[in-house]
Amino acid sequence: MTSSELPAGFQFAGVACGIKPSGKPDLSLIVGDDRLVASGVYTQNQVVAAPVEICRSLTPSKRIRAVVTNSGNANACTGRQGALDAAEMCRSVADAISASEAEVLVMSTGIIGKKMPMDRVNAGIKNSVSKLGRDIDDFTAAADAILTTDKERKAECREVQLGEQTIRIAAMAKGAGMISPNLATMLAVVMTDAQLDPQQSQRILREVASKSFNCVSVDGHTSTNDTLLLLSSGASGVRIGDSNEKDFIRALTDLACRLARQLVADGEGATHVMKIRVVGADNDASAATIARTIGASPLVKTAISGGDPNWGRIVSAAGYADAKIHPQQTSLKLAGTEIYHNGVPTDFDAAEVSKAIKAKKEVDLDLFVGDGPGTAIHWASDLTVEYVRFNSEYTT
Amino acid sequence: MTSSELPAGFQFAGVACGIKPSGKPDLSLIVGDDRLVASGVYTQNQVVAAPVEICRSLTPSKRIRAVVTNSGNANACTGRQGALDAAEMCRSVADAISASEAEVLVMSTGIIGKKMPMDRVNAGIKNSVSKLGRDIDDFTAAADAILTTDKERKAECREVQLGEQTIRIAAMAKGAGMISPNLATMLAVVMTDAQLDPQQSQRILREVASKSFNCVSVDGHTSTNDTLLLLSSGASGVRIGDSNEKDFIRALTDLACRLARQLVADGEGATHVMKIRVVGADNDASAATIARTIGASPLVKTAISGGDPNWGRIVSAAGYADAKIHPQQTSLKLAGTEIYHNGVPTDFDAAEVSKAIKAKKEVDLDLFVGDGPGTAIHWASDLTVEYVRFNSEYTT
Structure with missing residues (x-):
C-alpha cells in the first residue's frame, strides 16, 4: 500500500x-x-x-x-x-x-x-x-x-x-x-x-x-x-x-x-478458514442458508480444527439447515478429495485428507445438494480450544 | 430404582x-x-x-x-x-x-x-x-x-x-x-x-x-x-x-x-447446565426461540463456563433471535441476581455473581423481554475447552 x-x-x-x-x-x-x-x-x-x-x-x-x-x-x-x-x-x-x-x-x-x-x-x-x-x-x-x-x-x-x-x-x-x-x-x-x-x-x-x-x-x-x-x-x-x-x-x-x-x-482462536461452497440448491438463498448452517456447526468447526475428515458432521449439518437438500444426490469434496458421493461415503484415504486439511490455512468444503441452480460461498472460521479459553476469560 | x-x-x-x-x-x-x-x-x-x-x-x-x-x-x-x-x-x-x-x-x-x-x-x-x-x-x-x-x-x-x-x-x-x-x-x-x-x-x-x-x-x-x-x-x-x-x-x-x-x-465437556427461562415474549413459541438462541450462542456458553457474568452476550443473543423482544423492557437475572434492568446494567457486584455461577452446576438465566404472555424454559450445556478437544479428535 x-x-x-x-x-x-x-x-x-x-x-x-x-x-x-x-x-x-x-x-x-x-x-x-x-x-x-x-x-x-x-x-x-x-x-x-x-x-x-x-x-x-x-x-x-x-x-x-x-x-x-x-x-x-x-x-x-x-x-x-x-x-x-x-x-x-x-x-x-x-x-x-x-x-x-x-x-x-x-x-x-x-x-x-x-x-x-x-x-x-x-x-x-x-x-x-x-x-x-x-x-x-x-x-x-x-x-x-x-x-x-x-x-x-x-x-x-x-x-x-x-x-x-x-x-x-x-x-x-x-x-x-x-x-x-x-x-x-x-x-x-x-x-x-x-x-x-x-x-x-x-x-x-x-x-x-x-x-x-x-x-x-x-x-x-x-x-x-x-x-x-x-x-x-x-x-x-x-x-x-x-x-x-x-x-x-x-x-x-x-x-x-x-x-x-x-x-x-483472524477470528478469535481460528486456525483454519473454511471456504464452504454449496452447489445445486433450489436457489441462491437456499444455498446460502445451507452454507451458513455448515459454517456455524460446532461439530464441523471442531472437526476442521482437528484435521478430521468427518464428512458425517458436514452432511448432517446440511440436513438440518432450513433449506431443501436431496440426500440421495448429495456429494462432498473436502480439501479437494471427493469423500461422499450421492448419499454414501467413498473409499477415500482418511489419513491423506486429514493431512491435506492440516496443511492448509483455507480448507475447501464443496457440497453438492441436488441439481438446482442455487449456489453460494461462505467463509467461516474453525473452533479451537483457544476460542473457548479466550471467551471464558473476557471480562473477569 | x-x-x-x-x-x-x-x-x-x-x-x-x-x-x-x-x-x-x-x-x-x-x-x-x-x-x-x-x-x-x-x-x-x-x-x-x-x-x-x-x-x-x-x-x-x-x-x-x-x-x-x-x-x-x-x-x-x-x-x-x-x-x-x-x-x-x-x-x-x-x-x-x-x-x-x-x-x-x-x-x-x-x-x-x-x-x-x-x-x-x-x-x-x-x-x-x-x-x-x-x-x-x-x-x-x-x-x-x-x-x-x-x-x-x-x-x-x-x-x-x-x-x-x-x-x-x-x-x-x-x-x-x-x-x-x-x-x-x-x-x-x-x-x-x-x-x-x-x-x-x-x-x-x-x-x-x-x-x-x-x-x-x-x-x-x-x-x-x-x-x-x-x-x-x-x-x-x-x-x-x-x-x-x-x-x-x-x-x-x-x-x-x-x-x-x-x-x-452430561453433554460433551459440559461443566454447567444453563436453565434459561424467558418471560414476557409475544407468545410461547417466540419465548422458546429466544431461549434456544441464547442456549446456542458460543459466546454465552463460554461466558457461563468461565463464570463470567457477561450479560451483554446474553442480551445481544436475545436481540438476534428470530422473535420480537422489547429492548427498553428487557431485564436479566443471572444466578439469582438482577444484573440488567429495562435496557441498562444494574450496579451489581460482578465478583459475587461470578462466584455464584462457579459454585453452581445449574445456573439460572431469567430473561424478561416485554409484557407479553409468552414463556419458555430451555436447558443448555456450556461450552468448554474439553468439548472442543474431544470433538477435534473424534475419528482420527
Whole structure:
C-alpha cells in the first residue's frame, strides 16, 4: 500500500486516548476535505448500540464531513446516557473541524454496557484532529485504532482503472469475535474518490455487503454494533454511471471480500478458514442458508480444527439447515478429495485428507445438494480450544 | 430404582457384541411379553439414518414386540446396504422371539457412514435374547448398552398413582454430542404398563417431547438418528382415559425432563447446565426461540463456563433471535441476581455473581423481554475447552 493509492479528498488519524487499559490506539478519525456522500448498512440485532442509531438516522447522505470511531467500549446497552455520549462525540468532532453535529458519523466497538469515559474521548478527538494527514501512515494509524481483539490490521487500498479513468478505493475493518452473517462486531469503512449520489451509494453498498461481509462467520453471534459505511469524496472527478458502475462494484466487492476473509482468518482462536461452497440448491438463498448452517456447526468447526475428515458432521449439518437438500444426490469434496458421493461415503484415504486439511490455512468444503441452480460461498472460521479459553476469560 | 418399579410386561437385556472397539456394551434389547402399543417422534434432519426410516414406517402401532438398539455405529449415510442391514436386525430379533419383522423397531447410534458389522450384530442379538430378564440389573444393562460418549447412564423408573390405581413408568436415554432442539443424537425409550391406544400414545408422546427432550441443547447439531419411543404393555390393567390422562402425562413429562436434563448435564465437556427461562415474549413459541438462541450462542456458553457474568452476550443473543423482544423492557437475572434492568446494567457486584455461577452446576438465566404472555424454559450445556478437544479428535 502506498499513499498514492489512497482516495483523494480524505484525511486520517488514529491515536490512543485511554479507553483501552492496554494503552493501545483506540480513537480513529476520517475527515473529508469537503462533504462526502455516505451510505451505511447496520446490524440486524434488535438491541442496537447508540452510535448505530445515529448512523442509521443520518445515512444515506451527501453532507457527511467525518467519521469518528472508538474501540475498547461499544457504547451499547448504555441507555439514555449512551445516546447522549454518542451525540457528544459527533458534536466534539464537528466543533473541531467547523462542521455541524449532523455531518459526523460515529462508530463504537468493544465491551458492552460500560459508560463511555467522555473526558478521555473528547481529549482524544482533539488530539486526533491535530494529527490528521493524507499519508499511508495516517491511514494505517486510523485502521489500527478501530481494532479490539484482532491480531492483525485489516486495511486495503488500490487504484482502479474504469475505462480510461482512474479512481482509488480504500477500506479498513475490524472483526475478531461476534462475527456472523448480517454483519457482526464488525466495523468497516470503504472509501473512494469516485463520484456517487446518496441513493446510488446505498444501493451499491447493499450489493457489495451481500457478496462480502454478509458471507462470513466466526461464531454466529450478531453484535449490537455492526456497521459498514461507504464514503465517497468525488475528488477524482470520475462520475460512476451506467458505463462504469459494474466495474466499480466489482472492484469494491473484491476489496471488501479480501477484508471479509481477513476477518475470518483472524477470528478469535481460528486456525483454519473454511471456504464452504454449496452447489445445486433450489436457489441462491437456499444455498446460502445451507452454507451458513455448515459454517456455524460446532461439530464441523471442531472437526476442521482437528484435521478430521468427518464428512458425517458436514452432511448432517446440511440436513438440518432450513433449506431443501436431496440426500440421495448429495456429494462432498473436502480439501479437494471427493469423500461422499450421492448419499454414501467413498473409499477415500482418511489419513491423506486429514493431512491435506492440516496443511492448509483455507480448507475447501464443496457440497453438492441436488441439481438446482442455487449456489453460494461462505467463509467461516474453525473452533479451537483457544476460542473457548479466550471467551471464558473476557471480562473477569 | 428397584425391580418392582419397572413396568410389567417387559424384559430387558444389554450385551457387548463387538461393535465398539472398547469392548463396552453395545447391543440393547427390550421385548414385550405380548404386543406393545408403540409411538415415536424422530429427527427433523433431512438426512435420516436407515433405522429411523424403519421406525417411522412402523409407528404408531399396536403390534410391536421388541426394540433392538445398537451403539457404536449409527447406520447413517450407508445407502441401500444400510437399509438392508437395519431390516436384517429386525428380522434377526423377530426370528429369535418368534415374531414377524414388522413387529420389531430398531435404533442405532454412533459413528456415521460405516458399514454395520452384521455378523457381530446378529450374534449379539442371539446372545441378548438368551439374557432377557425383568430385574433392575437387566434394565440397567439395556440402558448401558445404548450409550456412546455419555459419561453416565440415563435411566429412571417409578411407580405412579393415578387415583386409586398404580402404574409403572421407566425410561432410558443416551445423549452426549449433537444434542439440539427437535431431538438430537438422542435415543430414548419411555415404557409403561398403562393401557394406551396407538393414536393416543402418539399424541401423548408429542406433548411430552415438546416439554422435555425438545427443550434441551448441547451443541445445536440435530443428528440423523434421533428417536424417542413410547412403549406401553397395558400389563397393569389400568386404562388411560379422560379421568387420569392429565396425571399420566404429568408423570411422563416429569420423568422425561429428568432424563433430558441429564443429557445436558452430561453433554460433551459440559461443566454447567444453563436453565434459561424467558418471560414476557409475544407468545410461547417466540419465548422458546429466544431461549434456544441464547442456549446456542458460543459466546454465552463460554461466558457461563468461565463464570463470567457477561450479560451483554446474553442480551445481544436475545436481540438476534428470530422473535420480537422489547429492548427498553428487557431485564436479566443471572444466578439469582438482577444484573440488567429495562435496557441498562444494574450496579451489581460482578465478583459475587461470578462466584455464584462457579459454585453452581445449574445456573439460572431469567430473561424478561416485554409484557407479553409468552414463556419458555430451555436447558443448555456450556461450552468448554474439553468439548472442543474431544470433538477435534473424534475419528482420527
